[in-house]
Amino acid sequence: MWRDHLTQIVVFTALFLGVSALGFVAARWRRAGSLDHLDEWGLGGRRFGGWITWFLLGGDIYTAYTFVAVPALLFAAGATGFYAVPYTVLMYPLVMLVLVRLWSVSYRHGLVTPADFVRKRYRSRTLALIVAITGIVATMPYIALQLIGIEATLNTMGMGGHLPILVAFAILAAYTYSSGLRAPALIAFVKDSLIYLVVIVAVIYLPIELGGWGHIFGAAAAKFEASPAPGDGILLNANNQLNYITLALGSALALFLYPHTATGVLAARDRGVIKRNMAALPAYSLALGLIALLGFAAIAAGVTPVMKDNNTVVPVLFDHLFPQWFAGIAFAAIGIGALVPAAIMSIAAANLFTRNIWKEYLDPGAGPAREARVAKIASLVVKVGALLFVVLISPQFSIDLQLIGGVIILQTLPAVAIGLFTRWFHRGALIAGWAAGMAAGLWMLYQIPNVATAHQHFGGSAIALSKLGLDSPRTVYVGFVAVALNLIVAGALTPLLRAMKVADGGDDTSPADYTADREVEEEPVPVPV
Numbered sequence: 001m002w003r004d005h006l007t008q009i010v011v012f013t014a015l016f017l018g019v020s021a022l023g024f025v026a027a028r029w030r031r032a033g034s035l036d037h038l039d040e041w042g043l044g045g046r047r048f049g050g051w052i053t054w055f056l057l058g059g060d061i062y063t064a065y066t067f068v069a070v071p072a073l074l075f076a077a078g079a080t081g082f083y084a085v086p087y088t089v090l091m092y093p094l095v096m097l098v099l100v101r102l103w104s105v106s107y108r109h110g111l112v113t114p115a116d117f118v119r120k121r122y123r124s125r126t127l128a129l130i131v132a133i134t135g136i137v138a139t140m141p142y143i144a145l146q147l148i149g150i151e152a153t154l155n156t157m158g159m160g161g162h163l164p165i166l167v168a169f170a171i172l173a174a175y176t177y178s179s180g181l182r183a184p185a186l187i188a189f190v191k192d193s194l195i196y197l198v199v200i201v202a203v204i205y206l207p208i209e210l211g212g213w214g215h216i217f218g219a220a221a222a223k224f225e226a227s228p229a230p231g232d233g234i235l236l237n238a239n240n241q242l243n244y245i246t247l248a249l250g251s252a253l254a255l256f257l258y259p260h261t262a263t264g265v266l267a268a269r270d271r272g273v274i275k276r277n278m279a280a281l282p283a284y285s286l287a288l289g290l291i292a293l294l295g296f297a298a299i300a301a302g303v304t305p306v307m308k309d310n311n312t313v314v315p316v317l318f319d320h321l322f323p324q325w326f327a328g329i330a331f332a333a334i335g336i337g338a339l340v341p342a343a344i345m346s347i348a349a350a351n352l353f354t355r356n357i358w359k360e361y362l363d364p365g366a367g368p369a370r371e372a373r374v375a376k377i378a379s380l381v382v383k384v385g386a387l388l389f390v391v392l393i394s395p396q397f398s399i400d401l402q403l404i405g406g407v408i409i410l411q412t413l414p415a416v417a418i419g420l421f422t423r424w425f426h427r428g429a430l431i432a433g434w435a436a437g438m439a440a441g442l443w444m445l446y447q448i449p450n451v452a453t454a455h456q457h458f459g460g461s462a463i464a465l466s467k468l469g470l471d472s473p474r475t476v477y478v479g480f481v482a483v484a485l486n487l488i489v490a491g492a493l494t495p496l497l498r499a500m501k502v503a504d505g506g507d508d509t510s511p512a513d514y515t516a517d518r519e520v521e522e523e524p525v526p527v528p529v
Helices: 002-028 050-061 064-109 114-122 125-156 163-179 182-210 213-225 241-257 259-266 271-280 283-292 294-300 310-321 324-362 368-392 395-410 427-446 478-499 511-515
Strands: 462-464 475-477
Touching: 002 163, 002 182, 002 324, 050 182, 050 259, 050 271, 050 324, 064 114, 064 125, 064 241, 064 259, 064 271, 064 283, 064 294, 064 310, 064 324, 064 511, 114 125, 114 324, 125 163, 125 259, 125 310, 125 324, 125 368, 125 395, 125 427, 163 182, 163 324, 163 368, 182 213, 182 283, 182 294, 182 310, 182 324, 213 294, 241 259, 241 395, 241 475, 241 478, 259 324, 283 294, 294 310, 310 324, 324 368, 395 427, 395 478, 427 478, 462 478, 475 478
Parallel strands: none
Antiparallel strands: 462 475
16 A cells, blocks of 8 residues: 555655656756757757766667666566666767767757667658657667656555656646756756665665675575476576677667667767767666666565556665665666657657658748657657556566667668768668568567467567577577678668669768767758658
8 A cells, every 4th residue: 555655655656756847847948049949959959068978868769678677687587687788888989989979960950869860861751750860769678668667666665656756747748848958957967866776775785684795696596497388597598698699789789779778968068968978878888787786686675566567666675674764765767767768769759750751741841940849749750659558568578569669660771880980872772671680570570489478479689599490599689690690681782773773862961970079170061851
């Protein structure tokens, strides 16, 4: 009952409402122009410095899903859950190499989304539309998972039902609409401070309460040794090592392709800000590794998830072992940790819809003010869609859908990431490669059941090689296989289409665009896309 958690609820509510108030105040924070412009509303004026970008990107990448689902995966499946640590380490060099070039070409041409870049690079409305729709579809379940993070804490505090999550949604929608990207940027300072505080206390206090890390690992090992599932254990086995490697690499590639990651990067003031942040952000990976270990701590504590929902493992652990007042702070850290990425993701999806669907196909004459107005409305619609995921679909299936999102967004890698370095691919070949990778990825995902939830299809992202015609019990990440097929098709068709003299458009960018920097040239006037 909620009355048993009254202290937690009071602390949680006070902190949640306090940071939400910051979201509304952010409308006037560091504002150089009117918010009736996508550069101001959707990218914060493109003038965020080092510290703001640090917290914004940290809040963007390390979400409530990370705090809730990664430990839950270790709780349920063991060492496989640690894949999140190497993939975040791998991602930062990739971002430094790739997205710094996206920042430069976007700065030079006034681009707002990755699909804007594809439109310029390949002079292809169709390819840009595909990239935009792919980004929106892949982002929707990711936003839903942030709301599920809030829901997990509310359920633990005895505040089940849809009303509390509807209230949280309404607050999120309101300050995102009014303040744009400045809201999550300002809130991220509080969010990251709370998360670091909770993590430091948890890794010191919980082992003391549970008899030390040796006992915690021993309890986890005993649980998995008694499990009939062959993939479980505190160490990887021969069958899941290939999946672990491909999942970590594929997830790293997927994460920097998500529209919200690009949005956080494009809001930076210059290339130097991005480079310094990519060198420093791996510090978050240390915190992530410690957060993951909370899954093993929950095993040692004998945690029973609320309503059999593994998303509640960490909240229940905090509820059992922390003092009531500090458990309230921890729950607030998770809840606020959902607000920042959910806001950025909805803004990124809204930018894609506005620039690459609405303006491109429905309202070519739209000016900056109308663009901003449409983006604000689109951000509300995106959040409503995410809310429907939470209300109508089970939390576990929503996590499965997020794994599907990673497979989907990976199919934009040839057009976006590789396109930042070379214009070799034919635009028609890229479209064909995307179709092949998407079809193969969805087909493989359809073949994967989830025994725990009795879903026969779309039950995860690891497919057995035996289902691909190979005589092996090993599993592999579906996204890795799908994007490999995508590249093979695009690579094979490019010389064929050129030999057939199929029109390939052109390129509206120049080599100098990819190294442009604010520090060495005058302020450019954004060019309409």
